[in-house]
Amino acid sequence: MTTARWNGTVIAESDDIVTVEGNAYFPRESVVGDVLRPSATTSHCPWKGEASYFSLEVDGKTNTDAVWTYDAPKDAAAEITGRLAFWKGVEVS
Structure with a gap:
């Protein structure tokens, strides 16, 4: 089981991980609770495409743009x- 933690809180857990360039990509449904906040931030990778971001909100603290995803890589x-x-x-x- 692979786990993602921030601010002492488990934010995602899954045994279905895809690793690309050293980064563990979790299924979206593995996120625990309501911790994702949409962000307007985007970035471009030449071989993956356009990424969009989320911020994390845990116990009243925010980690801006700490999560990224490729919805249509x-x-x-x-x-x-x-x-x-x-x-x-x-x-x-």
Whole structure:
């Protein structure tokens, strides 16, 4: 089981992880509770495509743009479609 934690709270757990470039991509349904907040931030990867971001909100604290996803990645990255990855202090183990 792979777990993502931030601010002492489990935010995602799954045994269905896809690892790309050292990042664990979790199924969206593995997120525990209502911790995701939509963000206007986007970024572009030459081989994966356009990423969109979420901020985390846990116990009144916000971690801005700590989650990213590729809802419609390029064919080379199809396996991460709709999955979520974490950074900015989120511990994945």
